[in-house]
Amino acid sequence: IPYNTARNKSIEQKRYATLLVMSTNNNKMCSPKSSKASSISSNWFYFIAILPIPLLLILYSQLLRSTIAPPPSDHGTGSMFDIIATRYDFINRALALNLDMGWRHRLVAEVVGSNGELFTKSQEDVKLLDLATGTADVAILLGKAAAKYSSSSSATTINSAVLGLDPSQNMLNVGKTKVQESDLDNIVTLELGDARKLNALQDDTIDVATMSFGIRNVPEKEQALCEINRVLKKGRVDGSPQLAIMEFSEPGDDSGVMGSMARAFIRHVIPSMGALLSGAPREYMHLQKSIQEFPSPPEFVKLIEGVKCPIRSTDDGEVQIFGRFRVKEVVNLNFGSVQIYLATPYLNKYVTE
Numbered sequence: 001i002p003y004n005t006a007r008n009k010s011i012e013q014k015r016y017a018t019l020l021v022m023s024t025n026n027n028k029m030c031s032p033k034s035s036k037a038s039s040i041s042s043n044w045f046y047f048i049a050i051l052p053i054p055l056l057l058i059l060y061s062q063l064l065r066s067t068i069a070p071p072p073s074d075h076g077t078g079s080m081f082d083i084i085a086t087r088y089d090f091i092n093r094a095l096a097l098n099l100d101m102g103w104r105h106r107l108v109a110e111v112v113g114s115n116g117e118l119f120t121k122s123q124e125d126v127k128l129l130d131l132a133t134g135t136a137d138v139a140i141l142l143g144k145a146a147a148k149y150s151s152s153s154s155a156t157t158i159n160s161a162v163l164g165l166d167p168s169q170n171m172l173n174v175g176k177t178k179v180q181e182s183d184l185d186n187i188v189t190l191e192l193g194d195a196r197k198l199n200a201l202q203d204d205t206i207d208v209a210t211m212s213f214g215i216r217n218v219p220e221k222e223q224a225l226c227e228i229n230r231v232l233k234k235g236r237v238d239g240s241p242q243l244a245i246m247e248f249s250e251p252g253d254d255s256g257v258m259g260s261m262a263r264a265f266i267r268h269v270i271p272s273m274g275a276l277l278s279g280a281p282r283e284y285m286h287l288q289k290s291i292q293e294f295p296s297p298p299e300f301v302k303l304i305e306g307v308k309c310p311i312r313s314t315d316d317g318e319v320q321i322f323g324r325f326r327v328k329e330v331v332n333l334n335f336g337s338v339q340i341y342l343a344t345p346y347l348n349k350y351v352t353e
């Protein structure tokens with residue numbers, strides 16, 4: 001009996017060991033599949049959880065349109081931006097998914113040159129004008145480029161200056177703080193100003209002019225372009241762009257899936273998110289409306305190149321020479337929802353047939 005008991009006990013131990021090994025092997029074989037299934041389930045959970053968010057934003061944007069009177073086309077004045085100035089940068093970063101500073105860096109690189117040629121090849125002072133400067137993001141980037149490259153110029157002394165103009169005093173106040181924090185007070189100056197009336201600037205005194213997300217808020221675009229043409233120097237030998245305008249547009253129907261998503265984002269997410277974050281729904285309805293009504297890239301190129309700005313007249317008052325622009329390139333960004341228009345001014349003599 002003791003022998004059988006010991007034998008049975010030994011057999012049970014062997015069976016337990018075998019089952020333990022089989023269980024371990026099964027766990028090893030099933031673990032990756034189980035983990036993968038769990039991961040898929042988790043991904044679906046997150047997708048289903050966030051799915052209502054864009055739908056709610058679309059519904060909210062529709063509610064805004066039905067309950068708030070649409071702003072007029074000339075609503076984008078200085079007083080409008082005075083209302084949202086203190087939260088403007090934060091909302092900009094949120095609505096642009098933090099991509100907007102990358103666009104501004106690209107704008108500055110286009111006019112300054114990849115190696116700062118605007119400064120390094122100049123034999124005289126370089127003057128830059130940033131219109132609709134807002135909180136001075138582009139003016140600061142231009143100032144940093146001037147500080148970096150002016151010291152390495154081939155000329156003995158180059159004094160670069162950046163002038164930022166904007167019709168909103170509150171936006172400028174935010175910008176001035178940022179300029180001081182960047183230690184650029186000796187290069188960047190911010191003043192109240194309107195792109196349509198650059199009366200304080202003399203003819204042919206500005207090397208480069210920039211304008212970011214501001215031209216669509218100017219009702220008289222041709223007048224602003226003519227003022228810019230008047231103050232820009234003419235006849236640069238290198239032919240590099242002297243005017244850079246960055247602006248939104250709605251991607252066309254042929255822009256593909258990502259373009260369609262960008263168009264939906266502009267139409268629904270921008271006004272609803274802007275309203276929620278700023279507490280100023282009418283102002284962000286204007287933002288969406290102004291983008292929707294802005295000319296398509298080909299139409300805006302036609303507008304830029306179509307301006308004829310009177311420069312010189314004969315004694316009898318007949319205009320003989322006009323200032324005009326030649327668009328050298330249009331840089332498309334963000335799936336066709338952002339463009340940088342690069343142009344050069346030139347003089348055109350009036351010829352009668």
